[in-house]
Amino acid sequence: MSKGCLVQCSANYMPLSPISFLERAAVVYGDKVSIVYGGQRFSWKETHQRCFKVASAFVHLGISRHVVVAAFAPNIPALYELHFSVPMAGAILCALNIRLDSPTLSLILQQLEAKAILVDHQYIEVVLQALDILSQTKSNPPLLILIPEFDQSSSSSSPIDLDLPPGTLNYNDLLQAKAEPNFQILRPNNECDPISVSYTSGSTGNPKGVLYSHRAVYLNSLAAIFQSDMRKMPVFLWTVEMFRCNGWCFPWAVAALGGTNICLRNVSAKLIFEAIHLHKVTHMCGAPSILNILADASENDQTRRIKSRVEIIVAGALPAPQILTKVAELGFNVSHGYGMTEALGPAIVTPCKPGQKQSQYNLMMEGVDVKDPNTMESVEFDGKTMGEIMFRGNTLMLDYLENSKPVHEVFKGGWYRTGDLAVRHPDGYIQMKDRARDIIICGGEVISTLEVEAVLLTHPQVLQAAVVGRYDEVLGETPCAFVKLKEGFGGGGEASSREIMEFCEGKLPGFMVPKVVIFGDLPSPTGKIQKFVLREKANLVGGQE
Amino acid sequence: MSKGCLVQCSANYMPLSPISFLERAAVVYGDKVSIVYGGQRFSWKETHQRCFKVASAFVHLGISRHVVVAAFAPNIPALYELHFSVPMAGAILCALNIRLDSPTLSLILQQLEAKAILVDHQYIEVVLQALDILSQTKSNPPLLILIPEFDQSSSSSSPIDLDLPPGTLNYNDLLQAKAEPNFQILRPNNECDPISVSYTSGSTGNPKGVLYSHRAVYLNSLAAIFQSDMRKMPVFLWTVEMFRCNGWCFPWAVAALGGTNICLRNVSAKLIFEAIHLHKVTHMCGAPSILNILADASENDQTRRIKSRVEIIVAGALPAPQILTKVAELGFNVSHGYGMTEALGPAIVTPCKPGQKQSQYNLMMEGVDVKDPNTMESVEFDGKTMGEIMFRGNTLMLDYLENSKPVHEVFKGGWYRTGDLAVRHPDGYIQMKDRARDIIICGGEVISTLEVEAVLLTHPQVLQAAVVGRYDEVLGETPCAFVKLKEGFGGGGEASSREIMEFCEGKLPGFMVPKVVIFGDLPSPTGKIQKFVLREKANLVGGQE
Known part of the structure; x- marks a missing residue:
């Protein structure tokens, strides 16, 4: 031949x-x-x-x-x-x-x-x-x-x-x-x-x-269709901003399926529920804050029950479990995405169902692994050994702009290095622990700030939480929590620093309990909390507030 | 930049x-x-x-x-x-x-x-x-x-x-x-x-x-998923042969979605219905003969009703409308595919629904057109002007084997020339008329053999039908029908040549009514009727049988 x-x-x-x-x-x-x-x-x-x-x-x-x-x-x-x-x-x-x-x-x-x-x-x-x-x-x-x-x-x-x-x-x-x-x-x-x-x-x-x-x-775009389990002619409600990774490629994906785009200038519970009822929305995406908006919707916003369940993918740290339960009850199937601009949006999407821990990485991704960044060996599937999450595939960025970061640094070894740390469980599930730069080393113990934040968010008065390392002469670093309370709860009002710490105590090992709690707005001028600003702030305040 | x-x-x-x-x-x-x-x-x-x-x-x-x-x-x-x-x-x-x-x-x-x-x-x-x-x-x-x-x-x-x-x-x-x-x-x-x-x-x-x-x-494979409207984890029943265009790429498509393949050594109504009930089949494909198999299933084969509708795509000439209705009643959503080995299987798939005439060509196909093969101009959307169906896209063959046909002949002008003739309707619908080599020119009139075959198939005793041109001194060619009757009806037995012609008369213009009808098995050693064999045969028999 x-x-x-x-x-x-x-x-x-x-x-x-x-x-x-x-x-x-x-x-x-x-x-x-x-x-x-x-x-x-x-x-x-x-x-x-x-x-x-x-x-x-x-x-x-x-x-x-x-x-x-x-x-x-x-x-x-x-x-x-x-x-x-x-x-x-x-x-x-x-x-x-x-x-x-x-x-x-x-x-x-x-x-x-x-x-x-x-x-x-x-x-x-x-x-x-x-x-x-x-x-x-x-x-x-x-x-x-x-x-x-x-x-x-x-x-x-x-x-x-x-x-x-x-x-x-x-x-x-x-x-x-x-x-x-x-x-x-x-x-x-x-x-x-x-x-x-x-x-x-x-x-x-x-x-x-x-x-x-x-x-x-x-x-x-095709991967996004598979991830969100779309069929022909979906109705997509634009709650994820198109300026974020080109709306996770959904402008193109919806065209591929001949679907309908419901455009929104602003997002509110009222507008979302109206659109769902009027246009029979099948899919929507966004930051996790959208789940809070849905859960907090007044009866008035939800006057009509959702007839057909709506798929919703959110990317970023999930809100408290009770929010997820509420949103599911309202008629939404929530999935949690993990990704970044370099991966064109969420590269792993996992349905938020009890026991669902599969790492359903996107169809076009050729490799998803947790590796030792020096040896490039895959970590043990033991739920303990930490490594860096790495991707390879055709759905990664082409390059950084030449005046940004040199791309060969993040593509070193033929894999895209996300900078995120994770462990791999025996069933293959990848559990993200923290951004490499955010992790706290406290007296030799490794603290995932995400895990501390997840506990803080279960406090009934906490709306937002961010944890960073704060310089400590003895331990190197200790966890410092920044907390924004829900409306109606003033800074330091109902929930005091002490209360927040006590709340964490039964739920986290002692070394992970925040040693300082600071109340107020969290800096997020472009939508993502800026931990580098909080770290500076944490080191400016004295002892326990 | x-x-x-x-x-x-x-x-x-x-x-x-x-x-x-x-x-x-x-x-x-x-x-x-x-x-x-x-x-x-x-x-x-x-x-x-x-x-x-x-x-x-x-x-x-x-x-x-x-x-x-x-x-x-x-x-x-x-x-x-x-x-x-x-x-x-x-x-x-x-x-x-x-x-x-x-x-x-x-x-x-x-x-x-x-x-x-x-x-x-x-x-x-x-x-x-x-x-x-x-x-x-x-x-x-x-x-x-x-x-x-x-x-x-x-x-x-x-x-x-x-x-x-x-x-x-x-x-x-x-x-x-x-x-x-x-x-x-x-x-x-x-x-x-x-x-x-x-x-x-x-x-x-x-x-x-x-x-x-x-x-x-x-x-x-991705196009096949979209065409058959598959979601995650489909259950695919193997009724299309994997040796036909690699099973229309479904071996790979089912893996992409983590679905389940139900393999079958032989196909029968009993085995199909059993598989549907036992494994909750969602999708199947095949030659149109599978619709006859389903429609003819005995009560015994269908003891349990199909609970969830099954998508079925068939490629080739459709059977009589009453078969389609029967199969739909049994619980199948039938779609009709048009394609060929060079296009990796069906390139256009249209649901068999009344009034549904959209030409839903596959997502990866970059161009689907009906063109004058000499000028390469698109034909008018008038339902009359005949042209050749042409494709271009990434889901076409790479090449013929070197000892087969030269590929540049069929790719001439940057389009794949299917050799099939069609008209384009005002709504864009592409109606196939015939294979270029099968079409009959009878006294200057163009006869689509597919159209004559479609009428023959509505005769209650006809199981298979194929029409070819037969040399005629005066008219150039006249239509000659080869007919296989259903079981229990011998060759030339109940339905005579005359009866078959009379049956066609009210339903087709005079020049399209077959002038000769020949009964018997149709030559299809590899599953497709060999019209070149029938043409030879047609010219060997004398006048009206």
């Missing part, structure tokens, strides 16, 4: 790209609803046409191959569309965290060399300030494109009385411009070409730009 | 291969049932171990990279395992049609340069005869490996009193051999390396060997 008979041509080989999902949806699901946003609805045929037009306009504006287009918007249809229109112009999308402040934003825009920034009208001021800062150092600022609210879609003039820089465009102008008659979208030449940049939310205070390839997001 | 920042290393890039599905199933679904065959059951951990051992044994025997391993077996566990163990040795699997005769088989084995052939004990004689023919021209025959029935799995001696060639091995010996201590499976160096060869079943009398790549079958 011939061995060199490989044939690759445009008939049987095409670079993988999620653009194909939209093109197919326009044919196979053409008249089905693609997006609902308030009173606005689009079909897949319309969404495809809109993205095609915007891509054509981008190319006409000189925004094309390998250029970065930034976006600063909540989960509105325009941001969804940009997940297709930007790649269709050959360009790279960077959906930015809308909680960034102007100085950080200006820094990131400079790092990206962004050629354009699309801004939701509600967030225009912070972007104008960032552009102002940028103009002091850079002569060639990005093109500003304003996204007005939908009601104003017929008007191309700015809906807000703002002093917009000359040359500012309106998103609706791009849509209303005629597409170039012979415009052809710019598919990637190579499926490993970048499609987007996501910024890590900065738990270290050093946000890194993470590049994704067309191939990786294509495959991860 | 850096443009040349592509990083590809073993951490974030691995050639796509369905081998990964098995490796993951062994971890994520380790203790779940992978295969049931009569009283025999395996877990995913066991299936992985067995495949690993066999792969190691293959390499030890010198069967490794780019070598072809043939298999001649029904849907038994060993054939399922070979879909993984052969690629894990770096080799190429060729599952052969067990209805091949010895001369054809010997020809194919020579074409393949097969280094080994694994044979189910039931089919050993035809293979021995083929090897005998082969030995007359070839000094280096393939290694023979006998697969005994499971009951004899403990014995390594041949279970059948046959004169096996010296050096014949037993599949159980491979399994019982110790794996090389440091054996590492041979993953493809390139994801476009071949993983298998499938033979087209020969509707032209010229069977072609079709090569599939690791990438194509990986992606098509």
